[in-house]
Amino acid sequence: MxxxxxxxxxxxxxxxxxxxxxxxxxxxxxxxxxxxxxxxxxxxxxxxxxxxxxxxxxxxxxxxxxxxxxxxxxxxxxxxxxxxxxxxxxxxxxxxxxxxxxxxxxxxxxxxxxxxxxxxxxxxxxxxxxxxxxxxxxxxxxxxxxxxxxxxxxxxxxxxxxxxxxxxxxxxxxxxNVYGPRQQAGHAYAAVVPKWIDAALSGRAVPVHGDGTQTRDLTCxxxxxxxxxxxxxxxxxxxxxxxxALGTRTSLLDLAALLGDALGSPLRLKHIAPRPGDVPHSQADPTRLLGLFASAAAVPLDEGLARTVAWHREQRAATVRAGGGR
The missing domain is CATH 3.40.50.720 (NAD(P)-binding Rossmann-like Domain)
Known part of the structure; x- marks a missing residue:
């Protein structure tokens, strides 16, 4: 009930x-x-x-x-x-x-x-x-x-x-920097994880704003x-x-490597100009979160990315089955 x-x-x-x-x-x-x-x-x-x-x-x-x-x-x-x-x-x-x-x-x-x-x-x-x-x-x-x-x-x-x-x-x-299944890639303001997965699955180079040393606390x-x-x-x-967030810190270059592992082949990176308003580094202090939610835990990044890649692949396969393949 x-x-x-x-x-x-x-x-x-x-x-x-x-x-x-x-x-x-x-x-x-x-x-x-x-x-x-x-x-x-x-x-x-x-x-x-x-x-x-x-x-x-x-x-x-x-x-x-x-x-x-x-x-x-x-x-x-x-x-x-x-x-x-x-x-x-x-x-x-x-x-x-x-x-x-x-x-x-x-x-x-x-x-x-x-x-x-x-x-x-x-x-x-x-x-x-x-x-x-x-x-x-x-x-x-x-x-x-x-x-x-x-x-x-x-x-x-x-x-x-x-x-x-x-x-x-x-x-x-x-x-x-929340990521995971259902995060859309097909628009101008897509977040980095779906944008990169979409580019890689389409055979395109992955755009990296700046030198890729920026860090993010990626949260599934x-x-x-x-x-x-x-x-x-x-x-x-x-x-x-x-x-x-649980205080993890991953550079964009490391994210690219992990996505390459999840996809089964390395990403081709294309460095472009930094974006106005972007923050160079981000990492949470989780002390207050854990004081309120003692059982809060991070999903391992490789596991979360693997699930996200699998969802994007399934969406592409569904599009093909529906006759909208590209």
Whole structure:
């Protein structure tokens, strides 16, 4: 028998959101799942068979009436809806602000009207920006270098303010370079892992911005889903941001080598100009995370990449079977 918790996931048709929705559909403590997504960057196809198990509201988080309808009876809201990507925000900062900052405010207002469900909000390691300390601790000064990073800093600040002013239970989580199955490659702002896998499977050289010595704390989406599910069921709260990463550090050159292993052949690298707003190094201090979620654990990078490559290969095979091969 399923439990009685109702959970709302904004951005639930996106990469992280669809993975989380699949986790929640299988979770015995979760009784009802509502997804809000305008599908501007997400896709209901990512939800697969789970779409039949949820209440899906297609629309924008800027629509207050839609949010009110979705949040009736909610115990928790996982706010993942956003316009992702640093380069996208550099190209169109106003769009990033409206969706990421104003959208968060709309979600919080709706949560306040809905008698205060727990609000888990997605921030980003990009807020650290030019902060030189390594690893990055939540007590370090945020020094954002892009409009996207500023919107994510606003997101977590709004969560903290709504806890202080209205007593809302909140949990701002700073994601660090999340990767895994369902992360899309076919657009201009694709993240590095799917972009590189797609290029390699297509026989193209892999674009590397800069010299490739940049480092990232790559976090498998399964780790993110496990932590968020625990936050919902145990109602874990924090008015202060929490890094959601386990303190690993991988250079882009090492990532290329590991992907080559997963793919079965080395990647051909093509070095191009660095991107404006990019952070050179990123690594989380997981102390606060482990204080709240003692069982949090990183999926080994080689294992996570192997699963991700397998998903991309299956998607290509499915496209070919459907007659859309390229």
């Amino acid at each position: 399923r439990g009685g918790l109702k959970v709302v996931v904004t951005g639930g048709a996106g990469f992280i959101g669809s993975n989380l929705t699949s986790w929640l559909v299988q979770h015995p403590a979760i009784g009802r799942i509502t997804v809000v997504d305008d599908c501007s960057t997400g896709n209901t196809a990512l939800l697969g068979a789970d779409l039949a198990e949820i209440d899906f509201h297609r629309g924008s988080i800027l629509d207050a009436r839609l949010l009110d309808a979705a949040m009736v009876g909610a115990d928790a809201v996982v706010h993942l809806a956003a316009l992702p990507s640093v380069p996208r925000s550099v190209a169109d900062p106003l769009a990033s602000h409206h969706t990421n900052a104003t959208g968060t405010l709309q979600v919080l207002e709706a949560a306040r009207r809905a008698d205060g469900p727990l609000v888990v909000g997605a921030s980003s390691s990009s807020v650290y920006g030019a902060q030189p300390n390594m690893p990055k601790a939540e007590t370090d000064r945020a020094m954002p270098l892009s409009p996207y990073a500023v919107t994510k800093l606003a997101t977590e600040a709004y969560l903290g303010a709504y806890h202080a002013c209205y007593g809302l239970d909140v949990l701002p989580l700073r994601f660090f 989406v399964d780790t993110v889903c496990r932590v968020i599910a625990a936050a919902i069921t145990d109602r874990v709260t924090s008015p202060w941001p929490v890094n959601l």
